[in-house]
Amino acid sequence: MTLLAGASILLFIVWLGLFRPTIFVCLAFLLFTFAWRTISSLYIDLSGPVFSSQFAMFLGPGVMTVFQSITYFLTLLPFLWVFNSRTLDEWARSAPTPGVPATQSQLTLSDVTFYASILFLILLFGALIQGGVIPLFAKIERWTFNEQANFLHRLVIERGDMLCFWWGTMFVAERLRRQRYDYRFVGLLAVLIFYMFLVGGRFSPFYRSCAFFVIPFSAVLLAQARDLGSASIFSLMPRIADRRIVLAGAGGIALTVAMIAFALYWNLTRVRGFEGQAALGAFIERVLVQPSEIGWASYQRVLVNGDWDARHAFDFLFDRPIVAGRNTTPQFLMSETIGEPRTTEHITGGFQFAGGFPEIFFELFGPELGWIFLLGAGWLTALLSAVMIRSVVAERYLTAALSFYVLYGIYVMYIGGMLNFVATPTYWVKIAALFAAIIVEERAQRSGRPILPWVLADRPLWFRWFRRSAAWRP
Incomplete structure (x- = not known):
């Protein structure tokens, strides 16, 4: 049963990629995590008992994968309804009919984004060099560097995901408007990924940056599926792919995988000092045990032993966490699993365990109501995702950006179980801003005066002269 459940959710994800590519790309960030944690839970259930160094205890065997797979199905099923073929x-x-490319005399929204991003990246690398410490060469952990880093680096850590989504939106906007991709933004993404490599990123920064960049591409899949009937990836490929995007995609994937492999090896052997079998063991534990270990312990506690206290969970998550202002779910799950004082030592030291979803729903709402809240969260995510993708297609870029901004808190919930984001006033300000943008931007577009027009102004004469000179320069 365990193997069947795990294989079922993995095959369902593959099916989405082949026959529902719009949903697959829109959920790229979450689906990879769901697949990874399914493989991790399968490993614990089928290979257990396996030792967890973080818990200092053995985990497995069991049937946690069955429970986890059902929660993933409940999360994904609303997307099949919201993103149905007819809709x-x-x-x-x-969608607006594609037009002719903007002339060289016009300054577009993508141009302004590109030039501002170039300036930002120059300042970012300049600050890194001026700081005199490059974590990759200094052999220090990224969280140690993050605590001492400059404002620009903290901005990348806190808002870099939003930046990558906006770059992805500009990348596909040219395709939707002018039937061509804007490869300048692929270059910007590559530069940012290289920066994250230098500052000690191992896997998460690469995965997040690429996933959020790719999400707007679902709008291209949606638009190109018009009149096809069955919009499988096989029928869409001739419409969406050209030689440059295939080469850029293949090269980007190969380069990113190589950097991740080197970063993991460097961190384990040079930064943390593992050697030989110890390094291999640490790698296997990080990949196959840690993603689901906290969920496995919670599953045993709540669904198998019936040990849960909703009032205590609510009080910890929203009123009295160890460190307020951060994700309180791992803090609660760690305290329930490894106890004190270890939890406080880890959290105050800037370290927390992975996971939190879906187990926190059952810790908070119990073994029965937890399923209902899970399904409700899936519906909310599907509806917000629909607003985001439709806004990209309809060229309502402010609504698309704010939709992603609101969705980001939900993404963190699915990745790390975070629920306390709903208790922050700023999140409700974001929701209010999204509703206002939906109303105002749609009305402005109908009146022919969009809030974020594509053509912003005419280029200065000196800029046009410089560009023509550069084009003719041998």
């Missing part, structure tokens, strides 16, 4: 075709038909 997607209506959105595609309502």
Whole structure:
């Protein structure tokens, strides 16, 4: 049963990629995590008992994968309803008709984004060099560097995901508007990934940056599926792919995988000092045990032993966490699993365990109501994702950006179980801003005066002269 459940959710994800590519790309950030944690829970259930150095105890065997797979199905099923074929075709038909490319005398939204991003990256690398410490060469952990880093680096850590999503939106906007991709933004993404490599990133920064960059591409899939009937990836490939995007995609994937492999090896052997079998053991534990270990312990405690206290969980998550202002779910799950004083020592030292979803729903709402809240969260995520992707297609870029901003808190919930983000006033300000943008931007677009127009102004004469000179320069 365990193997069947795990294989079922993995095959379902593959099916989404082949026959529901719009949903697959829109959920790229979450689906990879779901697949990884399914493989991790399978490993614990089928290979257990396996030792967890973080828990200082053995985990498994068991049937946690069955429970976990059902929660993932409940999360994904609303997307099949919201992103059904008929709705997607209506959105595609309502998309603006592609026009001719902007002339060299016009300054577009993508141009301004590109030039501002170039300036930002120059300042970012300049600050890194001026600081005199490059974590990759200094052999220090990234969280140690993050605590001492400058404002620009903290901005990348806190808002870099939003930046990558906006770059991805500009990348596909040219395709939707002018039938061509803007490869300048692929270059910006590559530079940012290289920066994260230098500052000690191992896997998460690469995965997040690429996933959020790719999400807007689901709008291209949606638009190109018009009149196809069955929008499988096989029928869409001739419409969305060209030689440059295939080469850019293949090269980007190969380069990113190589950097991740080197970063993991360097961190384990040079930064943390593991050697030989010890390094291999640490790698296996990090990949196959740690993603699901805290969920496995919670599953045993709540669903198997019936040991849960909703009032205590609510009080800890929203009123009295160890460190307020951060994700309180891992703090609670760690305190329930490894106790004190270890939890406080870890959290105050800037370290917390991975996981939190879906187990926190059952810790807070119990073995029965937890399923209902899970399904409700899936519906909310699907509806917000629909607003985001449709806004990219309809060229309502402010709404698309704010939709992602609101969705980001939900993404963190699915990745780390975070629930306390709903208790922060700023999150409700974001929601209010999104509703205002939906109303105002749609009205402005209908009146022919979009809030974020594509053509912003005419280029200065000196800029046009410089560009023509550069084009003719041998």
